[in-house]
Amino acid sequence: MADYQAPLEDMRFLLHDVFRLPDQWADMPELAEMSGDLADAILEEGGKVCAQVFAPINRSGDEIGCQWHDGDVTTPEGFKEAWKTFADAGWVGLGGAPEFGGQGVPKGLTVLFEEMQYATNSSLALYSVLTAGACLTLNAHGSEALKNTYLPPMYEGRWTGTMCLTEPHAGTDLGIIRTKAEPLDDNAYAISGTKIFITGGEHDLTENIVHLVLAKLPDAPPGPKGISLFVVPKYHVGEDGSAGERNAVHCGSIEHKMGIKASSTAVLNFDGATGYLVGEAHKGLGYMFTMMNYERLSIGLQGTGQADWSYQQALAYAKDRVQSRAADKSLRTGEAADPIIVHPDVRRMLLTQKAWVEAGRALAVYLGGQLDAVKYHPDTAIQERAAGRVALLTPVAKAFFTDRGLDCTVLAQQVFGGHGYVREWGMEQAVRDARIAQIYEGTNGIQAMDLIGRKVLANKGEWLQQFFADIRMDLEAVSSDRHRQKDDLVRVMTSVEDHVGRWLKSDDANLAGTQAYNLMELVGYVAYGWLWLRMASNDQAGQGKADTAGFYFAWLWPQVDTLVRRMECDSQAFMAPGL
Ligand SMILES: Cc1cc2nc3c(=O)[nH]c(=O)nc-3n(C[C@H](O)[C@H](O)[C@H](O)COP(=O)(O)OP(=O)(O)OC[C@H]3O[C@@H](n4cnc5c(N)ncnc54)[C@H](O)[C@@H]3O)c2cc1C
Numbered sequence: 001m002a003d004y005q006a007p008l009e010d011m012r013f014l015l016h017d018v019f020r021l022p023d024q025w026a027d028m029p030e031l032a033e034m035s036g037d038l039a040d041a042i043l044e045e046g047g048k049v050c051a052q053v054f055a056p057i058n059r060s061g062d063e064i065g066c067q068w069h070d071g072d073v074t075t076p077e078g079f080k081e082a083w084k085t086f087a088d089a090g091w092v093g094l095g096g097a098p099e100f101g102g103q104g105v106p107k108g109l110t111v112l113f114e115e116m117q118y119a120t121n122s123s124l125a126l127y128s129v130l131t132a133g134a135c136l137t138l139n140a141h142g143s144e145a146l147k148n149t150y151l152p153p154m155y156e157g158r159w160t161g162t163m164c165l166t167e168p169h170a171g172t173d174l175g176i177i178r179t180k181a182e183p184l185d186d187n188a189y190a191i192s193g194t195k196i197f198i199t200g201g202e203h204d205l206t207e208n209i210v211h212l213v214l215a216k217l218p219d220a221p222p223g224p225k226g227i228s229l230f231v232v233p234k235y236h237v238g239e240d241g242s243a244g245e246r247n248a249v250h251c252g253s254i255e256h257k258m259g260i261k262a263s264s265t266a267v268l269n270f271d272g273a274t275g276y277l278v279g280e281a282h283k284g285l286g287y288m289f290t291m292m293n294y295e296r297l298s299i300g301l302q303g304t305g306q307a308d309w310s311y312q313q314a315l316a317y318a319k320d321r322v323q324s325r326a327a328d329k330s331l332r333t334g335e336a337a338d339p340i341i342v343h344p345d346v347r348r349m350l351l352t353q354k355a356w357v358e359a360g361r362a363l364a365v366y367l368g369g370q371l372d373a374v375k376y377h378p379d380t381a382i383q384e385r386a387a388g389r390v391a392l393l394t395p396v397a398k399a400f401f402t403d404r405g406l407d408c409t410v411l412a413q414q415v416f417g418g419h420g421y422v423r424e425w426g427m428e429q430a431v432r433d434a435r436i437a438q439i440y441e442g443t444n445g446i447q448a449m450d451l452i453g454r455k456v457l458a459n460k461g462e463w464l465q466q467f468f469a470d471i472r473m474d475l476e477a478v479s480s481d482r483h484r485q486k487d488d489l490v491r492v493m494t495s496v497e498d499h500v501g502r503w504l505k506s507d508d509a510n511l512a513g514t515q516a517y518n519l520m521e522l523v524g525y526v527a528y529g530w531l532w533l534r535m536a537s538n539d540q541a542g543q544g545k546a547d548t549a550g551f552y553f554a555w556l557w558p559q560v561d562t563l564v565r566r567m568e569c570d571s572q573a574f575m576a577p578g579l
Contacts, residue, residue, distance in 0.1 A: 001426050002316035004055045004120050004309060006047025008040075010358060011112045014365045015039060017540040021108045021369050028376035031106050039109050042094075046113040049091060053082045054120035061123055061262030062429045066203070068254045073202040073264045082124060083205040087157020092128055097139050100151035107375075108368035114298055115361065118305030122433050123262035125305075127160050127200045129298045134161025134212050137291040138231070141279040149237055150210055159208040159243070163291050164195040164232075164268060171197075172446055174285060175223040179215040181230060181275060191215050191232055191275040194252075194267065197440070201266025202234075202251035208243040209234040211268070212291065213275060214284050221282065229284030230275035248273040259432030292441065293394050297367060299441040300397040303405025304360040306434040310412030311353040313427065318346055318415055340415070348555070349411040355552045356404040358545075359528035362535060364401070367393055388463040392455045393527070395447035400524030402437035403444060409434040448516035456519065457512060461500045464523070468493040471530045478537045485553045489529050492560055496522055499567040510571035518566045525560045528552065 015021050015036070022036035057078040064076035086092070095110040096102020117125035135154050138146055153159040170177045179193025191213055195201070202209070211232040220226030235243035248271045255265040279287050318341040326332050326342035333339070340346045370393075373386035413420035413427040420427040438444045456464050471493065475486045496519070503511055529552070535541055536549035 001059075002313050004051045005312060006043070006051060006116055007308060007361070008043055008047055010361065011043055011365075012040060013535075013538075013540060013545075014362055015108070015112075017538050018362065018535055019108070019365055019369055021106070021365070021372075024108075024369060024372070025106060028372065028378065030104070030376045031372065034106055034109075042105060042109060043112060046091070047116055049086060049089065050116040050120040053085050054117060054124055057082055057124070057262075058121040059426060059429065061121065062259075062433075065261035066254055066264040068202075068251065071202070071250050071252075073204065073251060073254055073266065075203050075205055075264065076262050079124060079262060080205055083127065083157065086124075086128070090156075092131055092157035093135075093155030095132060096135055096155045097151065100135075100139070100147060101155040102135070102151075106368070107371040108365055111297070111301060111364040111368040112361070114301045115305040115308065115364065118302040119309040120305075121262075122302055122306060123260045125302070126260065126263045127203070127205060128157075129295065130163060130200050131157070131159075131161040133291045133294040133298065134163065134210060136294050137212060137229075137287060138278065140290050141229070141287040142231070143278075146231060146276060146278065149241060150231065150233075153208070153241070154210060158206055159210055159233075160200055160203070160206050161210045161212065162198050162200050163288070163295070164198050164201070164211050164213040165288065166197045167194060168196055172443065174214060174227065177214055177216065177227065179213065179270065181215040181217050181228060181277075182272075183217070184274070187276070189215075189217075189230060189275045189277060190272040191230055191249075191270045192272050193270050195270070196267050197255065198266045198268050199263055199440075201264060201268045202254070203264045207235070208237070211249065212278070212288070213270065214288060215275070217281055224285050226282055227284045227288075228281050229278040229287045231278060232270065232273050232275040236274065258435060259429070260436055293390075295441050296394050296398040296447070297364070297371075299437050300360075300399075300401035301364055302437040303402035303434065304357060304364060305405075306430055306437075307353060307360070307405045307408030307412075308357045310409040310427065310430045310434075311350070311357055313425065313430075314353065314412035314415035315341075315350055317419075317425070318350060346415060349415050351548065351551045352556065353408040353411055355532070355548050355556055356408055356528075358535070358548065359531050359552070360401045360404060362531040363393070363397060363527055366531070367397055385466065389467060392451070392463040392467055393523075395442075395451040395455065396520055396523050396527065398441065399438075399444035399447035399520050400527075402434075405437055406431070406434045444520075445517065448520040449513065451523065452512050452516040452519050456500060457504060460504060461497065464500065465497060468497065468526075471526070474530065474534060478533045482533060482537070485529070485533060485549075485557075488553070488557065488560075489526060489533070492522070492526055492564060495564050495567070496526070508571050510575055514569065514571040514574050515567065518563055518569075522560065522563045522567075525557065525563065529557060 025031035025034045061076040067074045093102040094105050098104040181189040213230045213232050236245045238244045252267040252269050321340050322337040323340050326338045331342045370386040370389045377383045409430040532549040532552045536546045
């Protein structure tokens with residue numbers, strides 16, 4: 001197995017040259033101290049932690065998995081020590097609020113650290129990113145008392161966080177959850193119900209676990225508008241802030257699953273557990289979306305991270321493995337067989353991975369920069385525009401990154417031939433681990449529905465048009481020798497806008513559902529096309545970027561013609577056939 005190489009050069013190119021985030025940070029008082037040099041140093045150290053602490057226990061973590069005994073869960077050997085090293089160095093609170101002990105590092109940078117965590121050990125990464133997401137939610141919607149109690153130990157990594165939404169009968173449809181919250185005397189609530197599939201719901205890494213739980217109050221209106229959000233700690237918290245007596249929440253079992261085996265996926269039984277209301281009653285689902293949106297981008301990065309790890313492995317293998325003579329005699333080594341990297345079909349697989357990974361990373365940094373503008377930019381007009389962009393692109397990042405993520409791990413596995421199918425090289429674990437990212441945090445189908453319904457049709461296509469208008473403006477700076485690729489992008493954007501206009505006038509109730517996935521993919525292909533042109537035309541781009549952009553447009557982009565044709569398809573095609 002090749003050692004993980006943090007892709008620092010590409011990351012620096014995106015931060016400094018393509019998006020110039022340090023200049024953007026300088027305009028935001030809260031981020032003014034964040035210099036480009038500091039950003040580079042954080043990335044370099046982050047890369048080391050991932051390579052030296054996360055990567056070495058990825059394989060053994062998969063082999064041993066989490067173990068359940070009488071309600072307790074043991075993480076695989078080495079995880080506790082790794083977590084402590086990671087937490088003690090302050091990485092859990094990297095993007096957290098400084099007033100409660102976080103480091104306040106901008107999202108445009110933390111996305112890259114998340115990518116490296118997922119690349120090297122997705123199971124271990126999940127404990128950390130869920131904690132960061134729970135903190136973000138508490139900080140945005142919790143009372144001062146809740147923030148003071150919970151945020152400091154969570155940022156320190158002494159406690160972790162979870163999100164408890166799913167129930168046996170309620171996954172996508174949270175409006176029908178049954179977990180109840182009964183008011184108690186002292187501003188607290190008794191929480192009762194069963195939550196399933198809770199990531200990090202029980203484990204031995206930390207002193208306490210802080211569950212963010214969706215539940216319904218006795219007077220709750222039916223459906224999603226009747227959901228409230230509660231903090232339920234595994235151990236009650238004493239006056240001095242220490243974890244004390246056990247609360248009435250217990251782990252009934254953990255799932256035996258296809259991948260991410262070192263991430264504990266728990267069934268949690270709440271038997272009148274004491275919980276504390278976050279914000280106002282019945283507004284919990286909206287609050288939870290703070291966490292869900294954070295986790296959606298993060299899970300997208302799981303796709304990109306795992307794709308990059310797999311690509312690195314496949315590239316090293318393809319340079320080393322000799323098999324068959326090169327068709328092009330000038331590439332022959334003179335030995336009986338040449339390294340497989342000389343074969344065009346192997347290059348097809350490698351370049352596909354490279355093109356998806358680097359464009360995905362670029363879109364993540366762009367989106368991170370937009371998230372920072374929403375949070376910190378002093379100009380409210382810029383803030384609002386960025387908020388629309390984030391809303392539009394978050395479901396695309398989640399679904400498009402993770403679909404491409406699985407594609408890449410499978411392609412990388414294919415580069416290894418039969419050796420990719422056996423355990424030794426780690427490729428079959430990568431495929432198993434990457435698969436979940438398409439499913440959890442809202443399935444990719446639900447992301448596509450979110451995009452077409454709430455983010456495009458609900459505002460008459462305004463956010464989409466704004467995004468496309470910005471791309472058109474950006475294309476003016478792209479050199480004229482790329483006019484064909486520019487024209488292609490403009491043609492597709494115009495076609496999407498025309499069809500959205502048509503769909504808006506339709507009274508076909510199933511049309512949005514029929515076109516959802518297609519639209520998500522189209523926006524993904526267009527965004528990546530824009531970013532490839534933007535990267536390739538940057539003064540600092542090497543020949544490698546220009547060549548990979550060429551590959552993207554020659555080989556991957558033509559898929560868009562199929563997607564464009566599919567926009568003609570009406571819901572009859574899906575709903576008429578008997579199943
Ligand atoms: C390993 C793992 C970890 C998880 N971690 C957590 C966690 O930490 N916290 C948590 O709360 N949950 C967690 N989940 C749950 C996860 O988020 C859900 O499994 C997921 O959201 C889908 O819900 P479901 O499994 O009930 O599927 P269902 O909702 O039953 O969906 C089944 C299928 O129907 C489709 N579908 C449903 N409704 C619609 C619709 N309206 N339109 C179109 N298609 C639709 C879905 O896309 C899917 O393909 C985890 C799950 C797993 C497997």
